Structures are given as structure tokens and as C-alpha cells.
Amino acid sequence: MTKPLSGAEIARQIGEQLSDAVTGSDETTVFVRSEDILNAARFLKENLDFDYLPSITAVDFLDHFDVIYHLRSIKNNYSVVLRTRCDNSGSPRVPSVVSLWQGADLQEREIYDLMGIYFEGHPNMKRIVLWEGYEGHPLRKDFIMDVPGGGKTT
């Protein structure tokens, strides 16, 4: 069974290395400041053997975005969730973790394409499923869609 590590314990360990980086924690999740995400992720990868990044997700909470990293260690079979928040002001930016896990490559591009969060340091940060020149980011809650038969909705 993949064992979820305690968010509070991981938060304590990250906090010892990177002061001010951690903003909170719960049973399975560590909340980290967005500018520290790369350092926190590097700490988890190098010191706690989190070698596998199954999923990155972004969620639009209207006044802010959350970027959620589900991390797992194949070596030790445990998991933790890393979570960061960025303001919904113009163009939100988060450091890319591609340098640590190549598996983030297509996932970060997808988030940029559909949610409009720019990942700094990504080697190829461009749209993935929509075409260059497309306006807007469809998964945002304020994206206006045309409805078949006329009309618009968010």
C-alpha cells in the first residue's frame, strides 16, 4: 500500500531547510510559497527519495490559483501532496520543476495552455493542445464560451 506521509512532518523537515517556505500543512498536504516550490521539490527529491511525479494539476479558485503536485517515491512506496498558491493577477507564474522530473514537461505545458499559469524555467513553454494565437485559457472560470445555438456562458 502506498503510504501517505504526514503533511505536518514533511512541512517541519522542509521548514528546517528553507525558512519561510512552508505556509501550512494538513494530513497529506504541504503548502509552500510559490517562489519556493522548486527548492522544496528539490529537497523532497534529493533527501526523501521522491523520485516519481505522477500528476500536476492547477485549480482556479477565482481569486487565486492552486498548483498541486502529487509526489510519490517508487523506491519506498510513499506519497505526499505539495501545493502552492499564486494570485490571479494578470499572468501568474510558478517555477518549473522540469529540471527535477522530466515528467513535468507535458503536464506543465498543458496547465499553461488551458489554465494560463506560466512555468518559469521550462525549456519549451508553449501551447500544447490549442494552437498558437488562441486567445484565453479555457479552464479558467472567467473564460467565456460560445454556446451552440447562440449565447455565451462561462
Add this chain to the structure above:
Amino acid sequence: MGPQHPSTHGVFRMRVTFDGEVILDLEPIFGYLHRGIEKLAEHKTYLQNMPYTDRLDYLASMSNNMAYAMAVEKLAGIEVPERAEYIRVIMAELMRISSHLVGVGALFNDMGAFMTPFLYMYREREKLLDLFEMVCGQRLTYNYMRFGGVSHDIPEEFMPTLKRFIDEMPGFIDEYDQLLAENEIVLARSKGVGILPADKAINASVSGPVLRGSGVKWDLRKNNPYSIYDRFDFEIPTGSVGDVYDRYRVRVEEMRQSVRIVRQAMEQLPEGEVRTRVPTPLKPAPGEAYVCIEAPKGELGFYLVSDGSAKPYRFKIRAPSLINLTMLRDMVVGWKLADAIVTLGSIDICMGEVDR
């Protein structure tokens, strides 16, 4: 190459730079089948989204149904009756056999064994589709699973037909192996081609038979047993070097293991309800859930966020086919065009899932 090309398994384009016939660079280009399922799902109720999951990896709809149903069950705290769990496992494993039959058949198509192995494999897949049709009336888009179970119990004639299939299937797998496993051309085309080392595979979040082909013994059914997989006895086949041949062998061995699981599940299948009552429309309490299962092509995950309404606030699909393509460039650079086609075939993608 592509988007309309017989070897690309759908509408997938690769922008390839050549020196003569040797590949210098490759860039995959996605989006030709993008339907915006994640956005559409935010405008539908939880149950209305079930048919959308059929249209992700349309060669493994039952597995998609199962992952989505499990995610909503975790979000809303719904229990599943024992009989329904067994039926789900039987369906998911039959789906794995069916998906691997297509995957392996298409791989041989790409290798130049045009259509003959493919049709041998389709012979058995046809029987599987008949079985699925029996339980839900559909051959491809099943929409069979529900929150708290499955839509209806299996019909009377299902078990005898399944038993016949399960008894015959190991013989058919032997037949494929006699025809193909030691074939000189197959060996020449697949041994040592498209190598993906284990450390790179893990680093690139690759999952499923591609990861196991590289020699990593990782299978969510064993390493994080969901549903009732801890009750069955089966092995995790792995490759050694991570070439095209290893991935092909892993798929074939997985079919054998799936047959084993289905046989055990048939023996243990209890009587009882197949569905618990859930309120309609379902309104899970605000919260979020990430559930992942071992789908035929890899780790299929659903990340759902609920705001307490009848529609999901966020509906994210962790698609194994897309993420398995991360390493495509590294696997083919320095090889020839024909090897790139075989390598892509051995990753076994489904564009419905890549583009969503």
C-alpha cells in the same frame, strides 16, 4: 509525419528532422482530437460525466469508468457492494486483455507484419466485445459503472461464455507466441530498439507496460491495491533492457496474468447487490480526491474538486498515454525512421486520451 498517417494510431503528428534516414530531432504535436472534456465536465453533473470517460481511452472504456467511479466514491464516501467490486475487476481485466490485443496487434502492423497478426488478435477481441455487449449493450462506449456499483447485474448467459473464453484464451496466447515471439524479423526489428532505461522512465513519470518494460516492478494493483486486488494471486511481469521487445513481452505476459485474475474472481464471485443507492443528483461535500488505477496503458488518475454542487468544480484527468509520450524524442533520436514508428507503436497510445 502525420496527423493522418497509418502508423500514428489516431491523429498525432511528429515533426521530425532527418539526416538522410537518421532522426536528428523529433517534436510531438498534439491537439487534433482535443474536445475539451475537462471543461465540458464542469458543466455536467457527476453522473452525466460518466459517458465522457468512455471517450478518453476508447480502447479501455471500462477502466476509465472504474477510475472515475472510484474517484467520485472517494469524494462522496460511497461504499461499493462486494459483488459489484468483483464484477468491476472482471471487466477491468477483460478490458486489459482487449486493450493489449489491440496494442500488440497494432505494433506488429507497424513492424510490417501487415494485418495478419492484427486480425488474429482481433479474433479474440471480438469475443471480448461480445461479452461486454452482453452486460451493457455496447461494444465500445460501455457507460457501465455507476457510483456505488455497476448499472446492472451480469446476465445469466454471461458466466458460461466467460468461462469458455477464459479456458481458451491461454491457448490463443500460446498461438500468438508461436507465430511471433521468436520470429526472426520481429527480433531484428524490436530487440535493442527504442531503449528507455529505468531511471529515465521513472524520472519522466512514465507508467504502465512502458515503465515495467524498463524493468521497474511497479504496478498499482500490487503496490497500492485498490478495489479488491489484494485478494488475487498474480505476478507483475517486467522487462530487462526497456526496448520495444520488452514492452511487447510485458503486454503478452500481462494478458496471461489478467486471465489468472479473472479466473480467481469468477470462482470467488459472491451473490448480492450490485449497486448501493446514492442520492440523485449526487452532491458531494466540498473537498477533493485524487484516485489512480492501473489502466491498460498506465496510471489513470482522476482529480476531482467539489464545491458542494451537483457538478464537479474541477475535473482533471491524469492521462497515461500523454505522459508516456514525454520520452518519445529521447527514445528515437539517432535511430531511423522505421524504428521511430515501431517505438511509437510500442508505447501504445490512444489519442482520445492524449488530447482529451
